[in-house]
Amino acid sequence: METVDDSMVMNQVRAGRGDLMGLLFDRHHRPLYGFFVNLTRNGPLAEDLCQEVFLRVLRYAPSFRVGSAFRPWLYQIARNVLADHRQRLRPQAPLEAADQLADPQPGAQALAIAQADAARLGEALARLPLDKRELLLLSRDPEFSTQELAGLYGCTPGALKVRVHRALNDLRTHFFAHQEVMP
Amino acid sequence: MSCQAFQEHLLSGEPLPGDLALHGAQCAQCQEVQRLWESLRELPQPEPSAQFTLRFHQRLATELARSPQPVRGGWWLPLGTAALLLLSLGVGLGYLLRGNDPHLDPVQARLQRGSTGERLEAIAQVSTRSVGQGDILSALLDRVQRDPETQVRLSAVEALYLFGAEPELSRRVEALLPGQERPEVQLALIDLLSALRQQRATEALRRLVREERLSPAVRHRAEQRLGQLNL
Numbered sequence: 001m002e003t004v005d006d007s008m009v010m011n012q013v014r015a016g017r018g019d020l021m022g023l024l025f026d027r028h029h030r031p032l033y034g035f036f037v038n039l040t041r042n043g044p045l046a047e048d049l050c051q052e053v054f055l056r057v058l059r060y061a062p063s064f065r066v067g068s069a070f071r072p073w074l075y076q077i078a079r080n081v082l083a084d085h086r087q088r089l090r091p092q093a094p095l096e097a098a099d100q101l102a103d104p105q106p107g108a109q110a111l112a113i114a115q116a117d118a119a120r121l122g123e124a125l126a127r128l129p130l131d132k133r134e135l136l137l138l139s140r141d142p143e144f145s146t147q148e149l150a151g152l153y154g155c156t157p158g159a160l161k162v163r164v165h166r167a168l169n170d171l172r173t174h175f176f177a178h179q180e181v182m183p
Numbered sequence: 184m185s186c187q188a189f190q191e192h193l194l195s196g197e198p199l200p201g202d203l204a205l206h207g208a209q210c211a212q213c214q215e216v217q218r219l220w221e222s223l224r225e226l227p228q229p230e231p232s233a234q235f236t237l238r239f240h241q242r243l244a245t246e247l248a249r250s251p252q253p254v255r256g257g258w259w260l261p262l263g264t265a266a267l268l269l270l271s272l273g274v275g276l277g278y279l280l281r282g283n284d285p286h287l288d289p290v291q292a293r294l295q296r297g298s299t300g301e302r303l304e305a306i307a308q309v310s311t312r313s314v315g316q317g318d319i320l321s322a323l324l325d326r327v328q329r330d331p332e333t334q335v336r337l338s339a340v341e342a343l344y345l346f347g348a349e350p351e352l353s354r355r356v357e358a359l360l361p362g363q364e365r366p367e368v369q370l371a372l373i374d375l376l377s378a379l380r381q382q383r384a385t386e387a388l389r390r391l392v393r394e395e396r397l398s399p400a401v402r403h404r405a406e407q408r409l410g411q412l413n414l
């Protein structure tokens with residue numbers, strides 16, 4: 001429960017109370033970290049990205065609109081951080097390929113996916129292009145409304161549903177293709 | 184077309200209308216998609232490493248020390264502050280007109296005498312005020328100590344983060360710990376103390392872990408926080 005609304009805290013951050021970033025970090029870093037881990041399958045990288053998001057929240061605090069919702073703004077920054085990270089990697093290898101080919105990192109190992117279905121789902125998800133992976137993870141976040149997500153992607157709710165439908169079908173293809181080769 | 188309509192409807196989270204439910208019952212592909220859609224919510228939610236929070240707070244402190252944030256923003260910033268101030272004044276005036284004690288700050292009055300909902304609302308209102316109002320800080324500490332509702336106590340602890348710059352806050356939070364009988368509030372206070380990152384917090388946590396009657400969960404959290412502070 002958040003009786004002290006995030007937007008109000010953010011208003012104080014933009015008015016110079018940078019120390020209140022700790023409160024926003026405490027509230028939001030776990031789901032944001034989970035989002036990055038499920039996207040990148042790399043725990044240490046997810047921590048770096050997560051930290052960068054909150055530092056950007058501090059830096060860009062003046063651009064936060066009074067009265068607007070904090071969480072969609074936070075995840076917009078998260079998407080930008082990820083896009084910048086991919087941009088930096090581009091001369092060497094695209095992030096999608098790196099994800100699929102890389103050995104699991106120590107952080108990812110620690111995730112210890114308990115059920116075989118969940119493990120297969122994670123693998124199928126990793127085979128999707130990053131933008132579809134990101135869309136599916138955000139669309140399954142109960143804290144986001146369809147309207148907020150559509151705002152995040154700059155499209156109508158109808159167009160968002162079509163994108164999710166396509167991403168889901170791609171996920172299904174990978175999930176069951178993977179199942180067929182399993183003994 | 185039915186498959187697309189069925190799968191697009193999943194995003195809404197609303198119950199399927201009759202025709203789509205019928206389609207879903209007969210279409211193996213849509214059942215598979217629905218199963219995957221539901222499984223996506225069950226994906227593991229990993230926890231960051233124990234050092235991550237500490238590293239972030241250290242980095243934040245460096246960042247703040249390097250470039251203390253000036254009051255930035257355009258012409259809308261003073262307007263926003265003024266709007267919040269007017270809101271506070273409006274609520275306060277409403278209380279005075281309703282015949283409450285005119286000598287008592289309206290927020291304090293609601294914190295002390297309001298219903299559970301009014302007390303929670305008053306705590307939320309604190310974040311719209313300028314920091315440094317000692318009476319409000321005392322009222323919040325009083326709620327943490329005495330409020331009959333755990334929910335209100337926890338909200339008051341959360342609001343105390345806004346007073347992090349108060350030099351005496353750590354000592355006053357520490358003073359609340361021994362008398363606090365509710366484990367979830369104890370945990371919230373430990374988190375607050377650890378966020379304050381002051382020497383007094385370390386001392387308070389050391390004293391707390393020596394307490395024999397401490398519940399295992401509280402002891403574990405206190406030891407964990409102490410380990411982070413000592414790094």
